[in-house]
Amino acid sequence: MKKIVALILMVILAALPLMVEAAGSLDTHFACAFLDIKFQCGCTRTGTGAMISRYGMITAAHNLYCSTHGKPLEYCNFLFGAKSASSGRKRYEGHFTYRVYETFKNGYNSLNDIGYVVFESPIGNSTGWFAWRAANDSYLKNKFVTIMNYTNNARINSYYSTLSVRNNTQVTWSSVPAGGEGGPVFYQSADMEFPEVVAVYACTAADGSAVGCRITDQLYYDMKADGAFN
Ligand SMILES: [Zn+2]
Numbered sequence: 001m002k003k004i005v006a007l008i009l010m011v012i013l014a015a016l017p018l019m020v021e022a023a024g025s026l027d028t029h030f031a032c033a034f035l036d037i038k039f040q041c042g043c044t045r046t047g048t049g050a051m052i053s054r055y056g057m058i059t060a061a062h063n064l065y066c067s068t069h070g071k072p073l074e075y076c077n078f079l080f081g082a083k084s085a086s087s088g089r090k091r092y093e094g095h096f097t098y099r100v101y102e103t104f105k106n107g108y109n110s111l112n113d114i115g116y117v118v119f120e121s122p123i124g125n126s127t128g129w130f131a132w133r134a135a136n137d138s139y140l141k142n143k144f145v146t147i148m149n150y151t152n153n154a155r156i157n158s159y160y161s162t163l164s165v166r167n168n169t170q171v172t173w174s175s176v177p178a179g180g181e182g183g184p185v186f187y188q189s190a191d192m193e194f195p196e197v198v199a200v201y202a203c204t205a206a207d208g209s210a211v212g213c214r215i216t217d218q219l220y221y222d223m224k225a226d227g228a229f230n
Contacts, residue, residue: 034082048183056228149183
């Protein structure tokens with residue numbers, strides 16, 4: 001009997017992502033989490049993260065390490081599909097691990113301001129998740145993308161802009177979203193079933209343009225090694 005229950009559960013778990021596919025669209029708001037963050041140095045901030053697998057969420061590194069003091073998280077609360085700082089469609093309070101590509105030991109540096117969270121349970125089965133692409137320069141150049149982020153009071157914003165390649169790890173665009181960084185920069189054409197994340201919103205540059213850190217092959221390999229796609 002137990003075996004049958006386990007088998008049914010497995011079938012249900014396997015079927016859930018297909019239900020998302022069958023819908024032919026992703027609720028991008030639900031797949032984005034409002035982050036309520038405190039670091040071990042005592043600093044607090046809010047930010048945005050985006051699910052890109054059942055277990056994996058990408059965000060800016062400065063949401064996981066304090067960009068002023070180079071200290072890791074004391075805690076981070078995740079509210080998916082947030083409507084306000086205290087209400088939303090799903091809250092995650094379980095365990096998670098994380099990895100960053102910049103720890104800000106010498107202050108803020110935007111070059112590798114990207115990182116990811118691996119949740120202990122497959123929260124993506126509820127929220128859905130974005131497709132993603134480690135895109136090359138020619139793919140990214142002049143792409144018309146959407147940038148999503150939560151404001152400090154947890155209201156979701158969508159911006160639309162054309163990308164330029166800044167360097168090997170960054171893209172840039174003219175429109176600057178206000179509020180919590182770490183949200184997805186994604187592309188979707190009419191023939192694509194799912195929006196495809198190509199970068200995360202990292203910061204505003206000195207000239208006022210916005211900067212995003214690109215999804216890299218390394219990110220994919222590391223997430224795979226950390227079990228983010230199990
Ligand atoms: Zn700090």
